[in-house]
Amino acid sequence: MEEKMPLVSIIMSVYNEERYIQESLDSVLSQTLDNFELIIIDDCSTDKTAEMIEGYHDSRIRLYRNKENQGLTKNLNNALRYCRGEYIARMDGDDICLPQRLEKQVQYMEEHQEKMLIGCRTQTFGEQNLVSRLPDHSEQLRIMMLLRPVLAHPSFMMRRRLVTEFGFYYDESFRSAQDYDFAQRVSERFAIGIVPEVLLRYRTHKKQVSSKASGEQYQNADRVRYRQLQALNVELDKELETAYSAWAREERTGDIRLFLDASRVIEKICAGNREIKKFPEKELEDTLRRMLFTWMFRTKSFAVLKKAPLLCRKGKDYWILLSTAVEIGWNKLKRDGR
DSSP: OOOOOOSEEEEEEESSOTTTHHHHHHHHHTOSOOOEEEEEEEOOOSSSHHHHHHTOOOTTEEEEEOSSOOOHHHHHHHHHHHOOSSEEEEOOTTOEEOTTHHHHHHHHHHHOTTEEEEEEEEEEEESOOOBOOOOSOHHHHHHHTTTSOOSOGGGOEEETHHHHTTOOOOOTTOSSSHHHHHHHHHHHHSEEEEEEEEEEEEEEOTTSGGGOOOHHHHHHHHHHHHHHHHHTTOOOOHHHHHHHHHHHHTOOOOOHHHHHHHHHHHHHHHHHHHHHOOSOHHHHHHHHHHHHHHHHHHHTOHHHHTTGGGGOOSHHHHHHHHHHHHHHHHHHHHHHTO
């Protein structure tokens, strides 16, 4: 009898996850869409992670145990080569899938055939409790990646032919920020998207790679950011680099000069784009201006907020400023449960 191929391949790299792995695996194995395989690579855990996984007698789980530590990026590439499903989903050993995650992401992919890589909205828990509210608009997401990643890595779902036909793998020179690099490269050639619904609970804690404020992670993220600026023929002087970096990280600051310099960065990006027409002009300027205003409001600095009109170059910027303020206020009310 011919073996039935899974519809979805889920890839997971784990290292010393004994504290969280059971909750994570239970959430995967309880999915309403059950036609999947779960490919797990254990990267030489020194705790009981591998033994706990082996305790699950479920034929959908395929566990591979490294003989020596390979690191996340290599593990993910190896896992991609093992995949048999039409779709490939990412998952981490400390996060939690909501029951309909796979079902709803597959449904979204089938309804949006042009999209090759998607994520979903996430809710963080642990050290933070936030809900992502990014737009499901491919061009806006691509523009937003001029500053930072937009798809939560463990929420990724892609078509397997992105790997088999187009050769997309993680760049192994990135030991961190590999998801940012991967998604940005994909977005250069294909549409990306987000299921506008929370389908993943994303744990934040000190152990995880993505929460380490390491110099290497910042440097790798900067590689992606400046690669995009270079493609637009944009060069920044020292002052503008400082502002661009602070904006990308949404640093808390009361220095209005950083915001004014970030506004100049927008002008340079838009000028570069007019030459090569990489992004829709209006959408580029409006999206970046909204991101700038969002950063300004999140600083919660009265000294900065009272000078917000200085950042408005055109009449429409006042409308973007107002609508951003309303959106942030409304989201806070919903978050506070009022």
